[in-house]
Amino acid sequence: MQYGVCSLSIVPVRSEANDRAEMVTQLLYGDVFEIISIQKNWVHIRIAFDFYEGWIDVKQFITIEESQFNAIKELPFYCSIDFIEFVNTQNNQLLPISIGSCLSALQLLKHQFDGAFVKPTSFLKEKISEIASLYLNAPYQWGGKTPFGIDCSGFTQMVYRICGFSLLRDASQQAKQGTALSFIEESEPGDLAFFDNADGNIIHVGIVLGDNYIIHAHGQVRIDRLDHTGIFNAETKNYSHNLRVIKSFS
Incomplete structure (x- = not known):
């Protein structure tokens, strides 16, 4: 090798x-x-x-x-x-x-x-929201991992990496990590929310913020509303993603 x-x-x-x-x-x-x-x-x-x-x-x-x-x-x-x-x-x-x-x-x-x-010696979950905000307005790019172009799972992976936790690369892989929460009310800032398509496949991921908001890469890294249905885009007045599960990491 x-x-x-x-x-x-x-x-x-x-x-x-x-x-x-x-x-x-x-x-x-x-x-x-x-x-x-x-x-x-x-x-x-x-x-x-x-x-x-x-x-x-x-x-x-x-x-x-x-x-x-x-x-x-x-x-x-x-x-x-x-x-x-x-x-x-x-x-x-x-x-x-x-x-x-x-x-x-x-x-x-x-x-x-x-x-x-x-140089994190343990998982700095309390820093996730702060680090995630550094990527705000980064343009979406399939396969990207930097503020000059990033996809949804690249975004979550990089934020978690900086905070001392190793996530896998794709949203479908990340969805197999962590502990599933029963209700959205159990979620905390820094948890990951996963979203599926009509076939039930995980296709999107974002980082839960406080007060029912989420930061995610969709067109650009942006902040939207999050509820039991999914992600609500206030600009289009529509749901852009269907919520499947929220995972906690510690």
Whole structure:
């Protein structure tokens, strides 16, 4: 098995070994992964953080040893907390990194970082609403994980990641984590609300706020009303999503 680390700001992870293929997620700076196979100019990877698989361009990462991969995984996780920060490369060049980027690989990459970071030793549920608000108005982008483009489950995953909890990548996967609540009245700020389609499949997720509001990525990261039926959009005067279940995480 071979291993790699993302040494760039953001790298698209695609469904197939093709530049035109769907972007299913993204690697952020410092993310490490296993290399499953290599196909010409493309590498099939499994991301260590959430076990998600996809294809990346062979030119957009650095190969590392198994011992280095394991060492980074075992280090206490800490990540950048500002909207945009910079690391200094070996060539004394500035590399921009997005909020939530992993800083555990700095020593391995021989980069320097003097910005703000968070190093949670436990799940900081009380910080979720505050961190989620940093993403307000970020445009929706399928597969995105940054304030410059993010999808619903990428949004919840990144907010929870910054607060010290590992969520899986897709909404349907996240819905299998946590503890289901019987009533919406039991929910607390920071819980996750999941929504389904007419076939009963989980297709959307958002973060519960106080006073029956929810923050979620739908067109953009926005705040809407939440009730027993689902998400009510005050602008369109319609329900945009049907509530399936609310999950608590601790």
